[in-house]
Amino acid sequence: MSNPSESDGGVPATQPVGADFDAPAQVPPSPMKGMFGINGTGDVSGFGGLVRRRPAAADSPRPFGGYFDEVYDALEEAYPGFADAIERVVVDRGELTLHIVPARIAEVCQIMRDDESLRFELCSSVSGVDYLNSDSRRLHVVYQLTSMTYRRWVRLEAAVPADGSLPSVTSVYPTADWQERETYDMFGVIFTGHPNLTRILMPDDWEGYPQRKDYPLGGVPVEYKGAEIPPPDQRRVYQ
């Protein structure tokens, strides 16, 4: 590598090689953020920063296709409060999602389990999703129901605010016991009527709800000159 002072003459020839000329610390901060100036992407590789967007979920028009219409009609027939309980119906990627008014979730589950033309005997899974910055009802509780009689799957979804609550479905599906406890543990959703709503995976005295999107991730202190490994959402801001 040749010395630049010899070719362009802009720098005094007396500048010793290896001096702190143009050392990284003297470079003025660049107005660009990200290594390649990438903005607005959802990539977490560190080149564009962490961006979260809200998944789109539009109402689906009738007919829904497959067995979805049958399930929808059977529920409408069997459940008198149907019109007040269903917020939205979404059919996406071959799956039916019924958005339910949170206060009605236990009633809907009861009908889904007991009605002869529905027969969703098994509650496969209960979990939560935190749609931060979507609207005031950011915590969604998701129920996966399985009909062994008809071999069907359907998803119920109920949205509650961060300090919200909804009825527990443990009286209909006892299997929801631990799964609701996990959802409470991770998201802070209160299930009223649950026999023993305590933390299950985190320690009993834990503060905060780790799966929420605004839960601080925390860095790892490193015992080397006061350095710290930053939390994942703050890592690697290149200039």
Place this chain on the structure above:
Amino acid sequence: MTSQTTSEAGYAAERETTEGRVFTVTGGDWDTITGSIDPLSNEKIVVNMGPQHPSTHGVLRLVLELEGETVTQVRPVVGYLHTGIEKNLEYRNWTQGVTFVTRMDYLSNMHNEVGYCLAVEKLLGVTDQITERTNTIRVMFMELQRIASHLVWLGTTGLELGAISMMLYGFREREYILDIFEETSGLRMNNGYIRPGGLSQDLPDTAVKKIRDFLKYMPKKLKEYENMLSGQVIWHERTQGVAVLDVTGCLALGITGPILRAAGLAWDLRKTMPYCGYETYEFDVPTAQTADVWGRYQVRVAEIRESLKIVEQALDRLRPGPIWIEDKKIAWPAQLALGVDGLGNSLEHVAKIMGQSMESLIHHFKLVTEGFRVPPGQVYVGIEQPRGELGVHAVSDGGTHPYRVHYRDPSFVNLQALPAMAEGALLADVIAGGASIDPVMGGCDR
């Protein structure tokens, strides 16, 4: 040295010494529990079993209330192995997620990987584009994994119920399967072999030969186990009529897998809601009618036989072909090769992209550092794992990393059944009942 002891209610006693303050910690609130029990009129005792106990299958803690040797209450306590894998996934790209989910249920890591990849592929809408060869290898490896998991079950359950030699045999045969996995992926466990859109690398011919050998070897060994256990009086005594849970109880508690099938309901997602082409394989769903530990033993042994049938069919229909999806925006660009120090980048491929093709290099770099984008939406995929229904609920916000992934792990759900199985029975039956659930705490706590 000064000594001054203070003790307020609920706090440890402390005293000052020249070395600093010293705390004396005693049994917490244990005294209040034991103190409230009158030993003359009541023989009720509370026993804490685990979280470090050889027969609780990992860090499971059981709080048992006993009257003599009869169990009146069981309270399972879980969470000791919670590692936050679901949260971790949200800060890695979709492909990297495989590395995490494989570590959940460490006895059925192939199922964890396939469940995750099926969910990602369903979100991408490319389920139909997965190649024939990839699906066949996935099915074959899931069935080998099922055999390995059931062998560990046989071994550990044998150990816990007094047949210690069974443990040695079970683990010995499982090692054959792990050898096959190592030959193919470079790792015995936590393989990270199945990837969204394909497989990390193709099945080598040496592994095919090993699988053929295993298919010849295993049935003989299975016969030996049955000769050893099935007619054994002690084995009968410890398993028959123990930890009974009928179909109604199973459905209410969400129990799936061998426990449900041992109660008589032939519910197997491979048959009822097929995936990966399971509908094209010929196999039976073994059931039993006894709903006890004995039935679960019979079902699992029969399932090993059925899995061997599936592996054989998969091996017969294995044809050379691509393993990665055709879409280059999803297919992993790296060519991996198994070297002397494990799985790594193929040197030929590195030489090509570094020396000859700038576009390949850019493409490779973008896909590896940033990953592919997945259209927004949510899916649920259920597959039949050795312990029951493994459900993967994956949500995408359109970015290169998962927005949320939830694992419905059968170990977590099935453990709820332990109080129903064990209360009112003898202490020894808690061990048998717990073993028959086959919980893997890595999957339960995630």
